[in-house]
Amino acid sequence: MNIGIFDSGIGGLTVFKEIDKSFPKANLYYIGDTARVPYGNKSEETIIRYSLELSEFLVKNFKVDVIVVACNTASSYAVDKIKNYLKIPVIDVITPGVLTAVTTTKNGKIGVIGTQATIRSKSYEKKLKELNPDFEVYSNACPLFVPLVEEGKIKGKITRLIIEDYLKNLVEKDIDTLILGCTHYPLLKEEISSLYPDINIVDSSALISDFIKKLNIFNEKNGERRVFITDSSPSFETLKNLLIPHLKFEKIDLNQICTL
Amino acid sequence: MNIGIFDSGIGGLTVFKEIDKSFPKANLYYIGDTARVPYGNKSEETIIRYSLELSEFLVKNFKVDVIVVACNTASSYAVDKIKNYLKIPVIDVITPGVLTAVTTTKNGKIGVIGTQATIRSKSYEKKLKELNPDFEVYSNACPLFVPLVEEGKIKGKITRLIIEDYLKNLVEKDIDTLILGCTHYPLLKEEISSLYPDINIVDSSALISDFIKKLNIFNEKNGERRVFITDSSPSFETLKNLLIPHLKFEKIDLNQICTL
Numbered sequence: 001m002n003i004g005i006f007d008s009g010i011g012g013l014t015v016f017k018e019i020d021k022s023f024p025k026a027n028l029y030y031i032g033d034t035a036r037v038p039y040g041n042k043s044e045e046t047i048i049r050y051s052l053e054l055s056e057f058l059v060k061n062f063k064v065d066v067i068v069v070a071c072n073t074a075s076s077y078a079v080d081k082i083k084n085y086l087k088i089p090v091i092d093v094i095t096p097g098v099l100t101a102v103t104t105t106k107n108g109k110i111g112v113i114g115t116q117a118t119i120r121s122k123s124y125e126k127k128l129k130e131l132n133p134d135f136e137v138y139s140n141a142c143p144l145f146v147p148l149v150e151e152g153k154i155k156g157k158i159t160r161l162i163i164e165d166y167l168k169n170l171v172e173k174d175i176d177t178l179i180l181g182c183t184h185y186p187l188l189k190e191e192i193s194s195l196y197p198d199i200n201i202v203d204s205s206a207l208i209s210d211f212i213k214k215l216n217i218f219n220e221k222n223g224e225r226r227v228f229i230t231d232s233s234p235s236f237e238t239l240k241n242l243l244i245p246h247l248k249f250e251k252i253d254l255n256q257i258c259t260l
Numbered sequence: 261m262n263i264g265i266f267d268s269g270i271g272g273l274t275v276f277k278e279i280d281k282s283f284p285k286a287n288l289y290y291i292g293d294t295a296r297v298p299y300g301n302k303s304e305e306t307i308i309r310y311s312l313e314l315s316e317f318l319v320k321n322f323k324v325d326v327i328v329v330a331c332n333t334a335s336s337y338a339v340d341k342i343k344n345y346l347k348i349p350v351i352d353v354i355t356p357g358v359l360t361a362v363t364t365t366k367n368g369k370i371g372v373i374g375t376q377a378t379i380r381s382k383s384y385e386k387k388l389k390e391l392n393p394d395f396e397v398y399s400n401a402c403p404l405f406v407p408l409v410e411e412g413k414i415k416g417k418i419t420r421l422i423i424e425d426y427l428k429n430l431v432e433k434d435i436d437t438l439i440l441g442c443t444h445y446p447l448l449k450e451e452i453s454s455l456y457p458d459i460n461i462v463d464s465s466a467l468i469s470d471f472i473k474k475l476n477i478f479n480e481k482n483g484e485r486r487v488f489i490t491d492s493s494p495s496f497e498t499l500k501n502l503l504i505p506h507l508k509f510e511k512i513d514l515n516q517i518c519t520l
Contacts, residue, residue: 034302035296035302035306036295036296037301041297041410041493041495041496042294042295042491042493043491043492043493045491046295046491046493046514116493116494116495117493120494143407143410143411143495144404144407144408144411144413146407147403147404147406147407148404150301150403151403151404153404157421158418158421158422158425161417161418161421162418165418231302231303231305231306232303233301233302233303233376233377234376234380235301235376235403236301254306258518
């Protein structure tokens, strides 16, 4: 079983880590498009194109059986396009978060935070309302969260003030559940929880392995793990070392994937 | 006279605006690589490659006589490469800032702030020390400034706290001059000045026109202005409307420039 995982950058390594734990025998191939990161401020057309390029790279080079889109922005726009284009199962990070939020909320008031593109897509809102049209969904884009996390500022006064600034409108609406709609945001979970202890925080990446299990693809032998990036820069090493210190980045040239 | 201007995104429109004012008769062609923005967290190799691609696009399509690198990160790594590759004059945004700082400082203690890649390159430090080895140069990367500006958070408590967080080490060194080594940072000038009224703030983009004049290329007739981007997204419109509301973005496909 070969699992392909992609993200705009290295935030998706939080998802990689979960799958790594759950499927020790599967082969895992991750690609982070660090040469073009971030996707969250880009257009729908560009997000779809980059996502198809990364998926094709994984299928062509590693014959992956399933693709995990470990990026909420790409999950918001590109999942159906990848399925149609490559004819293999594609797992997004939005559905697990939605299903958990649905079982978590008591008052039906759910908050969603993510990148500008994710929030603009209304992907979470649509899926939540499909399950229950009575849900009240309040969302907000938090463009400073990704740079905060990438700088390692996951705690402290500035971080707390920015969290309050982004969440105050949602908190005023009396949400009891908050979906972290970006793979970087789990690193801010501790500060968010300490500010708003009564709100249930839902993190998509923690549940993604359950969705892969449902595909019922079995493993045969001990798997390899390879992690590719399209650009290497010292700033990408910090988060990697925090999450998967035992693995090395392999740099590949953008020309090898820049095909569409 | 055709002037080509490029930037990783739309921050370089601050430079475009200056040249627009000073050279009404020149033709101006700007390209912002919004599909791959930002450059400040990318590697030297990738920054050089993208810069050559954008320069080639300007030369091939608009036969520009001079290229202005309206991006400190690209100016830090790619200027000599572009000159060698295209054999035309190339103006960077670093030299004007350096020459102004040299005439401004009284105590010889100069601060430099910029993206991670700009600060890592030590481009400002090297040029300042070439002019006077006795200068004390203190620098700091400020990765949150670009997203702050792009979100329009150019004033307020959070912005002031982040400014203080990044500048406290430089201020402790008793700098009397601070170079804003990124085209986004002039938009934070007001808050920086109000926090540190005794420090002279040097903004490269304001002086770039003087450097073009020195090239002694004359104009003949009223010039056209065209502004290209490699990706269009609502988030790019805010800054554009602030700077050049009368001009429209023209979207071009990355394939048209993705040649190297």
